[in-house]
Amino acid sequence: GAVVSQHPSRVICKSGTSVKIECRSLDFQATTMFWYRQFPKQSLMLMATSNEGSKATYEQGVEKDKFLINHASLTLSTLTVTSAHPEDSSFYICSARDLNSYGYTFGSGTRLTVV
Amino acid sequence: KNQVEQSPQSLIILEGKNCTLQCNYTVSPFSNLRWYKQDTGRGPVSLTIMTFSENTKSNGRYTATLDADTKQSSLHITASQLSDSASYICVVSAGGWADKLIFGTGTRLQVFP
Numbered sequence: 435g436a437v438v439s440q441h442p443s444r445v446i447c448k449s450g451t452s453v454k455i456e457c458r459s460l461d462f463q464a465t466t467m468f469w470y471r472q473f474p475k476q477s478l479m480l481m482a483t484s485n486e487g488s489k490a491t492y493e494q495g496v497e498k499d500k501f502l503i504n505h506a507s508l509t510l511s512t513l514t515v516t517s518a519h520p521e522d523s524s525f526y527i528c529s530a531r532d533l534n535s536y537g538y539t540f541g542s543g544t545r546l547t548v549v
Numbered sequence: 550k551n552q553v554e555q556s557p558q559s560l561i562i563l564e565g566k567n568c569t570l571q572c573n574y575t576v577s578p579f580s581n582l583r584w585y586k587q588d589t590g591r592g593p594v595s596l597t598i599m600t601f602s603e604n605t606k607s608n609g610r611y612t613a614t615l616d617a618d619t620k621q622s623s624l625h626i627t628a629s630q631l632s633d634s635a636s637y638i639c640v641v642s643a644g645g646w647a648d649k650l651i652f653g654t655g656t657r658l659q660v661f662p
Binding site: 440477525540542543 | 593598650652654
């Protein structure tokens, strides 16, 4: 079945630094990838939609200059949290839409802790 | 407003017992409904996907039902196992087959021995 690899699974960084999270579709091509944020005991909240070769579409209230998204190929999208602050600490999850089956496959998530 | 509501919020059952989780939605136009299992600290994993014309779909001990008229879905877990402890999320797709996903808040299931 479709597999999405997300790295790193956990990261701790200092305030003011930047962190990059990678999302790869391993066995299918994904023209569209999605980035979510999840707070404890809450459901996933869509942050942005990433389309290969074009700019990402951000949801209302999400700062595009803070959460930089790059979708350089059909199998890779990256989310960079710039100038991280403790309030950015959260669980970030990506998903990829299979071009052929239209199924959505989620990555395993990244736990970001900003100290 | 497109919404997906799940009940109960949390559920505790003993190993070996059955349980049923509920999902009500007000999403238009409706495309399909998905159930996901999310273990703590992990990404969601797909259990079932149902389109408008499908009433039921099974995946091992998981059976999902869909009533498109009443806009309700259920996920039935048979002979629960400790590994079933997780959050179960109902997700409805609005618009085309691969359009915007509307997430429910999830049901947190705990299975005790």
